[in-house]
Amino acid sequence: MGPLVNRRFRYWWIFLIRGLLFLLLGVYMLASPADSFAALGFLLGFIVLLAGIGELARIISDRDAASRGWHLILGIIDVLLGIMLIGHLAASELVLRIIVGAWFLFRGLSMLSFSSLTGRSWTLVAGGILIVLFALLILFNPVFGAVTIVLWTGFALIITGIFNIWLGFLLK
Numbered sequence: 680m681g682p683l684v685n686r687r688f689r690y691w692w693i694f695l696i697r698g699l700l701f702l703l704l705g706v707y708m709l710a711s712p713a714d715s716f717a718a719l720g721f722l723l724g725f726i727v728l729l730a731g732i733g734e735l736a737r738i739i740s741d742r743d744a745a746s747r748g749w750h751l752i753l754g755i756i757d758v759l760l761g762i763m764l765i766g767h768l769a770a771s772e773l774v775l776r777i778i779v780g781a782w783f784l785f786r787g788l789s790m791l792s793f794s795s796l797t798g799r800s801w802t803l804v805a806g807g808i809l810i811v812l813f814a815l816l817i818l819f820n821p822v823f824g825a826v827t828i829v830l831w832t833g834f835a836l837i838i839t840g841i842f843n844i845w846l847g848f849l850l851k
């Protein structure tokens with residue numbers, strides 16, 4: 680334990696509770712992937728809606744901005760899109776898969792382009808090809824995409840929960 684950890688930290692239990700909640704949510708996601716994917720789709724719609732509301736609030740508070748019209752349009756689009764995604768879970772699940780799949784596709788293509796800078800390293804080429812294939816599976820196979828997103832999110836929540844619990848005990 681390093682000198683940066685203050686052993687008299689009063690709110691150590693917050694990390695413990697947060698860690699337990701992350702851990703339980705991660706286990707739930709792994710045990711119930713279909714419900715979890717629907718919840719992630721709803722959450723995506725909710726985040727887009729909040730982003731739109733934030734954009735509109737910015738326009739009200741910042742009357743001098745030269746780009747108010749542009750932010751007004753973005754805010755309205757985000758609010759409408761958020762409402763649509765919340766109201767139509769199938770659409771939000773599709774958008775979620777497209778976002779994650781596109782992100783992996785760009786990562787794989789970028790790894791392939793970096794491989795040319797390193798003299799065509801076979802490991803980077805193989806990694807890039809695998810990531811592109813993984814991305815295509817997420818994009819074009821709905822079941823694979825949904826299960827993949829839920830599994831990785833569940834594992835990430837479990838790991839986050841374990842480390843928050845550990846931090847809580849360190850701070851106690």
